[in-house]
Amino acid sequence: MEENKELVENPDHPLHLTDANFADAVKKYGVIVVDFWASWCMPCKMVAPAIESLAKKHQGRVVFGKVNVDENPDTPSKFGIMSIPTLIVFKDGKAAGTIVGAMPEKAIEDKILDVI
Numbered sequence: 001m002e003e004n005k006e007l008v009e010n011p012d013h014p015l016h017l018t019d020a021n022f023a024d025a026v027k028k029y030g031v032i033v034v035d036f037w038a039s040w041c042m043p044c045k046m047v048a049p050a051i052e053s054l055a056k057k058h059q060g061r062v063v064f065g066k067v068n069v070d071e072n073p074d075t076p077s078k079f080g081i082m083s084i085p086t087l088i089v090f091k092d093g094k095a096a097g098t099i100v101g102a103m104p105e106k107a108i109e110d111k112i113l114d115v116i
Helices: 022-028 042-057 074-078 105-115
Strands: 015-017 031-037 063-068 086-091 094-100
Touching: 015 022, 022 031, 022 063, 031 042, 042 063, 042 105, 086 105, 094 105
Parallel strands: 015 063, 031 063
Antiparallel strands: 031 086, 086 094
């Protein structure tokens, strides 16, 4: 995964989000989907390729970010993340939808598009 923590314009890959840059990312992008995950989580590993693919497919329209819950405990706690993977769709700086659990790319995409 891209380890660059810079919040670039129109990324074609999921951004590496941390407790430190999370709020800035949510403010910066009109629509950002944040994947809360951990390296030991098998369902998270199943979802990761879908997130990569969707970041490329929707470049310029939807930004994707990933927060490692083990390395960044404050942000998941703030949003009450109890299980992973959890994706939260933020629109105009506010949480607009939540997707919990592993599912196929098309199902994730449909749920995101329903929210935005």
